[in-house]
Amino acid sequence: MKQITSVAEMQAEARQLLKRDVTIGLVPTMGALHEGHLSLIRKAAEENDEVVVSIFVNPIQFNDSKDLDNYPRTLEEDLALAEDAGATIVFTPEAEHMYHSDNETMVQVTRLTNHLCGIARGSGHFIGVCTVVAKLFNIVHPDVAYFGQKDAQQALVIQRMVRDLNFPLKVEICPIIREKDGLAMSSRNKRLTDEQREEALALFGALELGKELIESGEKNSLTVINQMCEHILAHGDIEIDYMNIVSTETLDDVETIDEMVLLAGAVFVGDVRLIDNMLVDPAC
Amino acid sequence: MKQITSVAEMQAEARQLLKRDVTIGLVPTMGALHEGHLSLIRKAAEENDEVVVSIFVNPIQFNDSKDLDNYPRTLEEDLALAEDAGATIVFTPEAEHMYHSDNETMVQVTRLTNHLCGIARGSGHFIGVCTVVAKLFNIVHPDVAYFGQKDAQQALVIQRMVRDLNFPLKVEICPIIREKDGLAMSSRNKRLTDEQREEALALFGALELGKELIESGEKNSLTVINQMCEHILAHGDIEIDYMNIVSTETLDDVETIDEMVLLAGAVFVGDVRLIDNMLVDPAC
Numbered sequence: 001m002k003q004i005t006s007v008a009e010m011q012a013e014a015r016q017l018l019k020r021d022v023t024i025g026l027v028p029t030m031g032a033l034h035e036g037h038l039s040l041i042r043k044a045a046e047e048n049d050e051v052v053v054s055i056f057v058n059p060i061q062f063n064d065s066k067d068l069d070n071y072p073r074t075l076e077e078d079l080a081l082a083e084d085a086g087a088t089i090v091f092t093p094e095a096e097h098m099y100h101s102d103n104e105t106m107v108q109v110t111r112l113t114n115h116l117c118g119i120a121r122g123s124g125h126f127i128g129v130c131t132v133v134a135k136l137f138n139i140v141h142p143d144v145a146y147f148g149q150k151d152a153q154q155a156l157v158i159q160r161m162v163r164d165l166n167f168p169l170k171v172e173i174c175p176i177i178r179e180k181d182g183l184a185m186s187s188r189n190k191r192l193t194d195e196q197r198e199e200a201l202a203l204f205g206a207l208e209l210g211k212e213l214i215e216s217g218e219k220n221s222l223t224v225i226n227q228m229c230e231h232i233l234a235h236g237d238i239e240i241d242y243m244n245i246v247s248t249e250t251l252d253d254v255e256t257i258d259e260m261v262l263l264a265g266a267v268f269v270g271d272v273r274l275i276d277n278m279l280v281d282p283a284c
Numbered sequence: 285m286k287q288i289t290s291v292a293e294m295q296a297e298a299r300q301l302l303k304r305d306v307t308i309g310l311v312p313t314m315g316a317l318h319e320g321h322l323s324l325i326r327k328a329a330e331e332n333d334e335v336v337v338s339i340f341v342n343p344i345q346f347n348d349s350k351d352l353d354n355y356p357r358t359l360e361e362d363l364a365l366a367e368d369a370g371a372t373i374v375f376t377p378e379a380e381h382m383y384h385s386d387n388e389t390m391v392q393v394t395r396l397t398n399h400l401c402g403i404a405r406g407s408g409h410f411i412g413v414c415t416v417v418a419k420l421f422n423i424v425h426p427d428v429a430y431f432g433q434k435d436a437q438q439a440l441v442i443q444r445m446v447r448d449l450n451f452p453l454k455v456e457i458c459p460i461i462r463e464k465d466g467l468a469m470s471s472r473n474k475r476l477t478d479e480q481r482e483e484a485l486a487l488f489g490a491l492e493l494g495k496e497l498i499e500s501g502e503k504n505s506l507t508v509i510n511q512m513c514e515h516i517l518a519h520g521d522i523e524i525d526y527m528n529i530v531s532t533e534t535l536d537d538v539e540t541i542d543e544m545v546l547l548a549g550a551v552f553v554g555d556v557r558l559i560d561n562m563l564v565d566p567a568c
Contacts, residue, residue: 107449
């Protein structure tokens, strides 16, 4: 596995690979790799000749500078894990090489971001995500880019950006990977104390409860949301950031559940923000 | 010369060319080709194996729907001119293939657009320009993209976008091509009556006057701008949209002229909006 830190070198390497008609899979990450990331890297390795894993904690997508400072950084471990999972190139640029001091270009997806984390974290979050991903696409030139369903809104937003700006690549969205007890894998889980780790499970529990209610015939979103929120508040000292039932295509709130919906929640356990979601089909 | 109308076909063609290690020059146009465009195409033909000329009247960059409706469309002539100048591919997509009805992604350069045409035409204009050019870059995959100095602000904005989003290409800015009497070539010139054609020359005359004043030692921008505006108003029934002396790098207004500046003006001759500009170095 090769480690590349220079943007120009990565771009030149991608150009060489393109000429050789080699297919490139890209797994964009912010590091602190866990089984969720590794599942994306393994998928990319199955489907492509070369697998580029980018590790870059993107400053412009953080609305909260404490969250940025506290974001776990475990590069040595990440390199070993990425290689083991099938990465052939790890791209680890420095922030000062990714952004000029007078950087002034941004990519914005307007409607899909006006929901869920786009509201909770402010409009700058997804502008930051889209801008860095557009940059990574132009630097790495992947045939396929892999994103996790854990960040369901992010995956949809990137798919829309790729379609609207004609990026010549396919976005693949891969399933959420969970701990044995159901907690969605997240780099931020490392920051939880043992007690918080127990409490955090309430988010998954709430989604499971919502799924049960809908599959047993409950069609009223508000009823389901109320019960999910109650479940969370009864199971720990957790602050609910949002808990919504939305359309899987537009992310608009759904009032009456007649078809597949996305249950999406965000909570603060202490100062650690966690998100999770579940696709639920009332016909099941 | 090949004509391609499908986005997917153009993208596949570009991919094939990349694999063959062929260099691609792109000249993005809105058609109604004149000597200005042809000079870009010839330059591109000198410097690249393949020259793609895109012809697309981009609806989202027009702030004025009458201007969009009246924009000259001369496709048959354009095809002959482009081929003659050295184009190997003409890309002529339909608007409904370039934009999905639920298109919602935009690319914005924030500071450089907050001047000149970015104010006069509203912020949507350059969002429209950047978005369509980003799309064209992703579809055509040029090594070099050619823009005219006539649209000085546009050229700077695109250069900034390319740098900030790491598009793997070079932007070349080519000199303004003028009629014998000095009028800057523009597709919109076709819409001028004979009388308006005479009046339109006042814009070039004003820039020449400004250049003379600065080269003879005038350092006060306001003095120069006032004389340029007086020149225009004395030479015809013209409405001045803006007339500014700005930094060549930031486009900020310059008060005291100590180094190279850009004189930039926009006028309405009847309902036809014309722009022109001149780089002036006080040291000359």
